[in-house]
Amino acid sequence: LAKTTQPISMDSYEGQEVNITCSHNNIATNDYITWYQQFPSQGPRFIIQGYKTKVTNEVASLFIPADRKSSTLSLPRVSLSDTAVYYCLVGDMGDSSASKIIFGSGTRLSIRP
Amino acid sequence: DAGVIQSPRHEVTEMGQEVTLRCKPISGHNSLFWYRQTMMRGLELLIYFNNNVPIDDSGMPEDRFSAKMPNASFSTLKIQPSEPRDSAVYFCASSSPTSRETQYFGPGTRLLVL
Numbered sequence: 001l002a003k004t005t006q007p008i009s010m011d012s013y014e015g016q017e018v019n020i021t022c023s024h025n026n027i028a029t030n031d032y033i034t035w036y037q038q039f040p041s042q043g044p045r046f047i048i049q050g051y052k053t054k055v056t057n058e059v060a061s062l063f064i065p066a067d068r069k070s071s072t073l074s075l076p077r078v079s080l081s082d083t084a085v086y087y088c089l090v091g092d093m094g095d096s097s098a099s100k101i102i103f104g105s106g107t108r109l110s111i112r113p
Numbered sequence: 114d115a116g117v118i119q120s121p122r123h124e125v126t127e128m129g130q131e132v133t134l135r136c137k138p139i140s141g142h143n144s145l146f147w148y149r150q151t152m153m154r155g156l157e158l159l160i161y162f163n164n165n166v167p168i169d170d171s172g173m174p175e176d177r178f179s180a181k182m183p184n185a186s187f188s189t190l191k192i193q194p195s196e197p198r199d200s201a202v203y204f205c206a207s208s209s210p211t212s213r214e215t216q217y218f219g220p221g222t223r224l225l226v227l
Binding site for chain 2: 032034036041042043044045046049087089091092101102103104105106
């Protein structure tokens with residue numbers, strides 16, 4: 001069971017790049033790393049997922065070092081609307097009996113003008 | 114695509130009453146999850162279904178909670194009898210066979226037990 005550790009909160013300003021790092025020292029070989037975003041009064045929303053190296057989509061980039069014991073979510077040029085809680089998850093749903101999904105406390109990101 | 118649909122969106126009830134929350138997953142998705150979110154405990158996975166079969170219900174807090182998935186397009190989470198400490202936002206999520214780690218969440222049901 002891979003536990004994740006993230007900073008409780010982060011602050012930044014509009015237009016800046018924000019990097020949120022998640023530690024997952026006990027990640028298993030088959031585990032994927034998934035990040036979700038949650039706005040107040042809404043359910044979490046999938047942002048990005050990766051297994052190793054770098055993944056990029058229209059919203060964010062995900063950097064995963066070779067040892068996979070951590071990952072960094074990178075949000076380029078943030079805006080006020082990026083203010084939300086960001087969760088890092090590690091797990092493998094391919095083996096349905098082995099992995100339990102734990103969202104953890106997440107990182108509360110606040111963007112200022 | 115309509116996304117995951119949950120009903121009701123809000124529920125206020127009195128202690129001891131039965132509460133039933135409903136969820137319609139995204140068409141074609143074969144995994145369904147029920148979560149509970151509170152300020153104190155964060156987002157907790159209650160139960161996970163795969164192909165309508167409960168796979169992991171270790172997160173269900175006690176016997177007052179039960180969940181069913183009679184078919185691929187419908188699931189219920191029932192609390193009987195309800196207690197004030199059950200007050201929370203309950204989310205349903207679903208995922209596809211090709212990417213079970215990518216979950217799509219519904220808007221949630223905000224439950225208040227008085």
